[in-house]
């Protein structure tokens with residue numbers, strides 16, 4: 001789809017959705033952004049994510065909950081859906097708050113898919129899935145064929161919505177493609193995520209919490225690489241397929257501490273905490289399928305990406 005398309009970006013005020021919306025606009029596409037400003041983290045951060053977008057020609061913003069909108073009318077206006085709206089967060093997905101995950105991750109996705117099945121102009125429906133669907137997968141790196149055994153209610157909600165995408169593809173021909181993002185970082189990262197917290201705590205010279213032995217590994221992926229994978233889906237994502245989108249390497253948080261020290265100039269003081277329920281020990285993506293089908297190649301070195309995030313954090317919190 002090299003010609004400009006009209007795209008819906010759900011979760012457009014969020015970390016990844018706002019960055020994707022900017023890139024789509026820069027690439028000449030028209031974007032309808034939807035976001036409910038859920039209270040998972042402060043509205044002012046999301047307003048900053050949107051700041052450059054709100055006045056941009058070709059960008060329209062709708063502040064609404066997907067569960068309350070006339071989705072048939074909305075999806076009927078677009079050729080592409082990038083569905084990123086969700087309740088994120090693994091540790092907060094236990095207990096009563098699971099109802100939020102049911103509503104925002106599963107119910108909202110089902111509503112969009114129902115609308116998509118009757119939308120004749122729809123060419124792509126790209127769903128933001130997650131490495132958390134693998135859970136305790138025995139395979140490292142995990143390929144798209146590896147078993148999915150989520151360890152958290154959040155992971156269950158993301159996998160359920162991913163499977164709904166597949167069902168609507170199989171039964172109604174909705175052109176769904178799921179991208180499983182692996183721990184995303186960079187400018188705009190959510191305040192509940194580890195790097196954001198680390199940088200902020202270091203700037204305030206406070207101890208940095210390390211869960212368990214700190215030897216858990218994560219495949220960290222720079223946000224612009226995630227955005228590039230989404231854009232590649234416009235042209236090359238195969239409907240009905242799932243793709244891992246990772247950074248191509250995995251690191252332990254403990255081993256990254258010297259890099260944090262070098263970037264911030266502050267020596268981390270560690271605060272050991274118990275391992276959290278739902279946290280998986282390791283994530284690592286086999287990205288060969290995304291490379292072959294989407295031409296996906298992660299391009300940002302971890303150091304460069306972290307420097308970009310640190311600069312953004314300093315600006316966000318007006319740190320000197």
Ligand SMILES: NC(=O)c1ccc[n+]([C@@H]2O[C@H](COP(=O)([O-])OP(=O)(O)OC[C@H]3O[C@@H](n4cnc5c(N)ncnc54)[C@H](O)[C@@H]3O)[C@@H](O)[C@H]2O)c1
Nearest residue numbers: 011014015016035036037038065066084085086130181184
């Ligand atoms: N950040 C990561 O490392 C990561 C990893 C894997 C998958 N993902 C997925 O990527 C997507 C974006 O994640 P993010 O980190 O940018 O999160 P985010 O919280 O910054 O963005 C999500 C946005 O969705 C909005 N939202 C939630 N429920 C909504 C609803 N019912 N209607 C309208 N808007 C709603 C929120 O207000 C928020 O602004 C999510 O689907 C998430 O599950 C993220």
